[in-house]
Amino acid sequence: KNQVEQSPQSLIILEGKNCTLQCNYTVSPFSNLRWYKQDTGRGPVSLTIMTFSENTKSNGRYTATLDADTKQSSLHITASQLSDSASYICVVSPNTGTASKLTFGTGTRLQVTL
Amino acid sequence: GAVVSQHPSRVICKSGTSVKIECRSLDFQATTMFWYRQFPKQSLMLMATSNEGSKATYEQGVEKDKFLINHASLTLSTLTVTSAHPEDSSFYICSAPQPGQSPPEQYFGPGTRLTVT
Numbered sequence: 175k176n177q178v179e180q181s182p183q184s185l186i187i188l189e190g191k192n193c194t195l196q197c198n199y200t201v202s203p204f205s206n207l208r209w210y211k212q213d214t215g216r217g218p219v220s221l222t223i224m225t226f227s228e229n230t231k232s233n234g235r236y237t238a239t240l241d242a243d244t245k246q247s248s249l250h251i252t253a254s255q256l257s258d259s260a261s262y263i264c265v266v267s268p269n270t271g272t273a274s275k276l277t278f279g280t281g282t283r284l285q286v287t288l
Numbered sequence: 289g290a291v292v293s294q295h296p297s298r299v300i301c302k303s304g305t306s307v308k309i310e311c312r313s314l315d316f317q318a319t320t321m322f323w324y325r326q327f328p329k330q331s332l333m334l335m336a337t338s339n340e341g342s343k344a345t346y347e348q349g350v351e352k353d354k355f356l357i358n359h360a361s362l363t364l365s366t367l368t369v370t371s372a373h374p375e376d377s378s379f380y381i382c383s384a385p386q387p388g389q390s391p392p393e394q395y396f397g398p399g400t401r402l403t404v405t
Binding site: 205206208210215216217218219220223225263267270271273274275276278279280281283 | 292294320322329330331332333334337339379381383385390391392393394395396397398399401
């Protein structure tokens with residue numbers, strides 16, 4: 175069964191600190207892995223997309239890594255801000271077509287506090 | 289970036305009535321759109337794939353007669369929740385992949401909060 179598991183389920187950090195979120199997947203075949211940020215009551219917003227041949231990709235203070243051999247990914251957030259408080263969802267796609275269904279992880283709820 | 293809009297953002301309806309939710313891709317054409325449902329503190333669950341000019345493809349366990357999907361144009365897909373019941377109360381989100389990219393960026397709408405009383 176295709177699955178995407180994320181850890182931790184929730185995380186509280188102080189503003190300015192760094193954090194790393196984890197994602198393990200069993201989706202096969204595998205084409206690409208995405209990280210999304212979802213604010214409460216809003217739709218997800220894309221942070222990064224990585225294909226199986228990419229090891230790392232950055233978007234501002236967000237850096238995602240991918241190890242396609244071990245089927246693991248991480249999202250590192252640097253110098254966290256209060257606005258980073260949201261759910262972060264790891265999403266895996268089996269192919270590159272526009273009709274490709276995405277498999278969603280359960281998300282990590284991040285809270286950044288003063 | 290490309291924008292996908294949804295309307296309405298919030299709707300409250302009485303049990304037994306029908307509600308239509310619109311999903312529009314504002315600056316690109318989408319032959320495929322996806323409809324998701326999200327319950328509190330859970331991730332998105334795919335309900336169906338909306339295909340322009342043809343029937344939608346529903347996920348297992350999703351009643352196609354209850355959740356009617358119409359994708360009449362390349363920029364608009366609608367989801368109609370028929371004979372709504374309180375258990376249909378949820379956050380409904382659509383997405384559209386932007387063609388011409390590999391892999392295609394998937395843009396999500398802002399969601400529609402449905403409350404059935």
